[in-house]
Amino acid sequence: MAVFLLFFALVTVMGFLASRWRRADDAAHLHEWGLGGRNFGTWVTWFLLGGDLYTAYTFVAVPAAVYAVGAAGFFAVPYTIIAYPLVFLFLPRLWSVSRVHGYVTPADFVRGRYGSRGLSVAVALTGILATMPYIALQLVGIQAVLDTLGVGGSGNWFVRDLPLFVAFGVLAAYTYSAGLRAPALIAFVKDALVYVVIVVAVVYIPLRLGGYGSVFAAAARKFAAPGPHGGPGGSLLLGAPGQWTYATLAFGSALALFMYPHTVTGVLASGSRGTVRRNMAILPAYSLVLGLLALLGFLAIAAGVGAGVPGFNSQLAVPQLFAQMFPSWFTGVAFAAIGIGALVPAAIMSIAAANLFTRNVYREFLRPDATPAEETKVAKLASLLVKVGALAFVLVMDKQAAINFQLLGGLWILQTAVALVAGLFTRWFHRWALLAGWAVGMAYGTWTAWGIASPATRHFGGNSAEVPGLGETGYIGLTAFVLNLAVAAVLTPVLRALRAPEGADETVRADYSAEAGDEAVERAPQPAAAH
Template identity: 80%
Template sequence: MKDGVNTPALVIFILFFAAVTVMGFLAARWRKADNALHLDEWGLGGRSFGTWITWFLLGGDLYTAYTFVAVPAVLYGAGAAGFFAVPYTIIAYPLVFMFLPRLWSVSHRHGYVTPADFVRGRYGSKGLSLAVALTGILATMPYIALQLVGIQAVLDVLGVGGGNSSNWFVKDLPLFLAFAVLAAYTYSSGLRAPALIAFVKDTLIYLVIIVAAIYIPMRLGGYGHIFDAAGQKFATVNPATGKPLGSLISGPQAQWGYATLALGSAMALFMYPHSVTGVLASKSRDTVRRNTAILPAYSLMLGFLALLGFMAIAAGVGKGVTGFNAQLAVPQLFEDMFPDWFTGVAFAAIGIGALVPAAIMSIAAANLFTRNVYKDFIKPDATPAQETRVSKLVSLVVKVGALIFVLGMDKQFAINLQLLGGIWILQTFVSIVGGLFTRWFHRWALLAGWAVGMVYGTWKAYGIAAPTTKHFGGSSAEIPVVGQIGYIGLTAFVLNLVVAVVLTLVLRAAKAPEGADETTKADYTAEAGEPGVAEEKPLVAPAG
């Protein structure tokens, strides 16, 4: 572990950051919009991204900086439990292959910008749409904040942030500057900025992971030694609990928790509004289908990334340091094992890996507010230009809120809230995915099911204690009836679905009024170029 500022790494980090900043501002001239003051252009990039742009955009969106910090951190601290991230991303893509093309078609046919737009149009219910929108915003906010946690981990190890100064302004100045620049080019260029920067981010990430998976084991004596070191650590008994620190293989008592967490996370992945934003920016149904087929390549990378947690153990990262922050395990591993110049490249990959998803998340949250709160309830006659201006301003507010959130609160609290965000966003699954295949559910039943799932999930998570907190200390609890420990989000989802089914039967029997469905069967299979569906736009090279 090096003392002071790692100057060579910092210089490389700043150079990459400056390069993507320039790209962010130039993105406004890339695929230049016919009408920049329209949410289709600012918030969805003109709905014109092809297969490769969408692949990089979704990869940059779903595999965030926090993923690159947190997944190895879980393996570093607890072992096999952290590998749930690998099967859940594998499960997700066959699942979303079934419904994302349908969401693309109906959204392009009717000009839907958010998943809540679809819910309103499908069920004729602004109340249900508002519930979906607010859930999306609520679940996204801590997710944006956690991108800051990823950047802070890098700045801490570089020696220019975190605990390296007693002056709060000096300590957090790099973070302020990073997000000020992010806010500026997102405001200017909209979704085009993260789409263009995602090429750099994903290329750097793949480069760093490939080098790390080959070079670090060579220095540590091979993967056999790495797994032996991890096994020895996890076999050590924790004096406070009388149990081993972790395990290399999940035991029988952990299998329900592992399986339900993987399945629930897979179902929730494309319920997040930023995931939907990336999908709706695609230019055709085929683009969406192709991406669900090739995105699993990121899962292979994620598997190697997760192993960095075991490599950090074998390298002795944090050994003998009281209260070592596991979130710093990977950045510290890179600094200890790589030459300074390549450490800068690795840190740039993590830092840029925070900017891309943070930009998309802020745009998605702003679009939800604009379309499903501002337009539906405050100014129904808002013009497309007014919608775009409001969305731009709200995207700034969201970023500032995330910055204040992470600077003013304990980082562990932010992590726990993100876990809660996954529980919340899963409760929109019945309304969104169910609505893509059937109009059988009653809008009031869906709203009641959503409320039950939200209340149950929040209540159960609130009651979970952890060594550093009395509440929201995890996302797993005993499953009613089954009696095993499992993912709260999936249990809440099952309750949500049961309530929705039972109340739909009751309300249909009582002939309760149903909202008007503005969609038709043909809308769900519409292709690009058909009447009412935008034509594909020609590729235009970036200006400058």
């Protein structure tokens, strides 16, 4: 507990001091509070994106999935490997055009590219919707650590959740004060802790358990035994029936990863196009860590975590593994890695959602003449409201429901990919066709996910269903994305034949290859002056 509190105090102080780090001449601009001044270099961006993408939920949920089902839980490893070559193709273009025109959010780009307020607000609201349960699950990660530490968990609801309230309050305070600079600075501590804990865990714990041969043998025995609901409890190797699901889930998740507003925020905070490209080349180092992280699920099985406990929550497998196998002082270090691993992405996510609301809802529809200072003030308040909503989500809803709702996050955010990614390369799609495709993808995906039951819940009980026309079970988000793309492709020539208004494109080809120092970048408008 002492070690955990020490690290928590350290990052709290760093969070508040971050407002003085790279201090802006005029902080009353959204690109200063919400994008850290757009001048982060390669290493700051690397730590920021790493802290943004690899969250407490990743630390807890990936090994939890491996603990529960075995091989199928490793889908997160190939999807992060696939993602970086894909986004290497389009993220530098997004950085360039956003820098030239002062765009702060992906919805800003959609507004400028297609001249469509409707499509822009659809992208913005989808981003906020997909981010909310993701923030909630960072708080779930903190709560899992606090419960394992024995803090809270008993008494009335206020006493039980008081430590979570305190963590939430600290997070809200330094995010409000320092904006994106706070998680960018704290990410150095978070990522260092994660690397240390993972390396120690995958070396030290197997030595105590008799080596990896014993670990895999224990996992094989567990998965060979009948599961709690009949049938095998999992598998060390993925069988043929699950391969299509595995492949579509990995590919769909890879497409969705950099559609999330918080990942785009980290990219747009970079100081140059080259910084973005270098980060896409070196960020796969985190995929190695993720592969090692997934092995913790097998280590928890071999250590007997949860054995014989009816209805054991696999999300607690890693915290309990650490508490059981490490000396108490290093358990504090490991729990700090999970806790801080929740604070960093939660801060970035709330900032990204606040940017979307401020730029693409408040300024677009409520106060078109808002000053830069007013935009920044509204964004700060919106970030607090987003965190309050996420906290309410955690306190009111069943944790299993929260986890299942998070599965919808990837499904929803993937429906913005057609408008965003296609727009970076071509203006062929009609704006109304893109809006119709988005609506079809959202409706199909949400309705299909609603109809999936599991032993824990009647609705939103999974992320895969039969693909229409194929007879195979696949990731719902990818099926919805294909429908989205098909509708947009079919309706575009129809709308052109009907001479439907196209909307004005405020970008030109040279904008997509602009680099820091170019004349177009140097004379870029302030965000408050851009659409």
